[in-house]
Amino acid sequence: MQVTETLNEGLKRAYELILTAEELDAKVNAKLAEAQPEIEMKGFRKGKVPMPLLKKQFGQRLMGESMQEAIDEAMSKHFEDSGDRPALQPEVKMTNEDWKEGDDVNVEMSYEKLPEVPEVDFSGVEIEKLVVKADDAAVEEALASLAETAQxxxxxxxxxxxxxxxxxxxxxxxxxxxxxxxxxxxxxxxxxxxxxxxxxxxxxxxxxxxxxxxxxxxxxxxxxxxxxxxxxxxxxxxxxxxxxxxxxAAEVDDELAKKFGAEDLESLKGQIRERLEAEYTGAARQVMKRGLLDKLDTLVSFELPPSLVDAEAKQIAHQLYHEEHPEDHGHDHGEMEPTDEHKTLAERRVRLGLLLAEIGQKAEVEVTDAEMTQAIMAQARQYPGQERAFFDFVRQNAQMQQQLRAPIFEDKVIDHIAEQATVTEKEITKEELQTAVEALDDE
Missing domain, CATH: 3.10.50.40 (Chitinase A; domain 3)
Structure with missing residues (x-):
């Protein structure tokens, strides 16, 4: 098949693919020859049906299959040879709509390629890791709250x-x-x-x-x-x-501890301290992650596929609309027109998404089956009594699997970067941590 480049502008690419009538006819004949030994037809023994009769009977159907296969093969070869990775599914259309048997098949393929992402040296990246200890006052406050629930x-x-x-x-x-x-x-x-x-x-x-x-x-x-x-x-x-x-309120004593599955009050305090510090660590990680992404955003600059930015901006506009109008549960509100602010945020997200994907690919970061199972189980708990149905739904839904896999992959890439960066710990109070977390929502 003849492939000719017709557009090379930034990340945009377009090609004309020509499948000649002779090539198409040869593919159809090859399919018929392959099937001939197994075909039976009235008046002929198995495998003895003449080729012209087979072509008359099955040629039209095989012609469509052959066209699609030839185009798919040409596209696969093009991407393999060029190294291009399309940002979205390539747009493919037949340009000679008045095509008839015996004509060449003219096809136009267009797409936006993913950009080349520059290498980043993470050794010069400095990250601040916030550390909060669960003090006695925080433990006592949590104990008092438990006592109220066990009133x-x-x-x-x-x-x-x-x-x-x-x-x-x-x-x-x-x-x-x-x-x-x-x-x-x-x-x-x-x-x-x-x-x-x-x-x-x-x-x-x-x-x-x-x-x-x-x-x-x-x-x-x-x-x-x-x-x-x-x-x-x-x-x-x-x-x-x-x-x-x-x-x-229940008395804060060993009996209260036993109500919550602990051996005694000291054991319950230890469990509370561990839970609080796990919560603090999770919140501090979100602050650290935002800080790291902010630094990465200033370290790299490369051309972005407009189609990805537009799609992300529309998604942001749609999401913010529903946050501002929680009473509107439908999607018949028409298309949301992204603002310049939405587009700027979309550019950041796409740039960082492509960067993290590239880093993860080069570092061979993978999401294990065990990690996916754990993520699915966490989601399934939101549907008590329907866990099995949820598991089956996820197994059959590739998009849902990707939604669950993406944040796990991103966190593992963040960990990979943090291992190479310079990390300094800073101990703060839980109130200071809360202020830092609230600031994330304001940005």
Missing amino acids: DFKDRRKGTKAKDGDQVVIDFVGKVDGEPFEGGAAEDYPLVLGSNSFIPGFEEQLVGVKVEEEKSVEVTFPEEYGAEHLAGKAAVFDVTVKAVKEPV
Whole structure:
């Protein structure tokens, strides 16, 4: 096949591919000759069907296959010989639309090639690594928070009115049209007011009740209530208040520790300290990563494929639109027009993305099967009860696999760069770390 360059401008390339009628005919004949021994046709023995008859019967279909194969082969050879890597899928179109059998096939192929990414010497790159220790005050604060989540309730003084957040122990019988209904009664039921665990309007009517008080609570079941025979129905609950209790934080002791799976209080403190420092390390890494990317962005400069920048700018505009309009869950808002700010950010992302990809490729950075499985499991936990379905979905979806693989690959490349750079540690407080993390969102 004849290949002629028609455009060479920056990263843009275009070529004219000509598949002559003779080449196409030869490919069709080769396919027919290969298939001939296995073909049976009425009036002929297997493998003895004449070539002209085969060509008449199957030639048109094989011609289309042969065209596509010839074009694919020419493209593969071109990219192998030239070393070009297209930024996006090349655009391929037939230019002689009035083509008929016996004519040459004229095809135009165009694409934007990925740029040559310059080498970077990381030995001169300086990175600051923030370090935060979990001090006793932070551990005690976390312990107090755990104690609140493990709160107990103690009886209020008799005659005290129940407040929002209090626990009331009640007997109740629910009736619809004066008749009790199944599942509408209970004894010694502990209900925390404000927990929204009962029908809307129920808990609010118990605010202010006292021990031994009897009260009729009138509510209406929601239209979408699970039990169809009760949905939308008005009901009256006869309630007897047996206790009014106030919330109290659990004691910070060995018993609290055991509630959270630790042997004793000291073991729980040790677990909390480890968890806090792991959180601090994760946050500090994000700050370090942003600082490193900022430095890399100033170290390299090369031409960017406009198609990648445009696509990234549109994606940024689309993402920011939904962040600013969380109520709009659809995608029928039309195409978002990127601003200059979006385009500048897109250029940074594309430049750094190409740089990290190049560095990772040269360093032979790979994402292992174990790392992918761990990432899939982490995502699957967001769909309790549907983990297996999520695993199957990811296995069958190459785009989803890439979305999970990309951040792992990027982090491993960042680690590879950090190993060669000069890293200095700086110990700071958790408040200073929080300020640094918040600054990331402001940029």
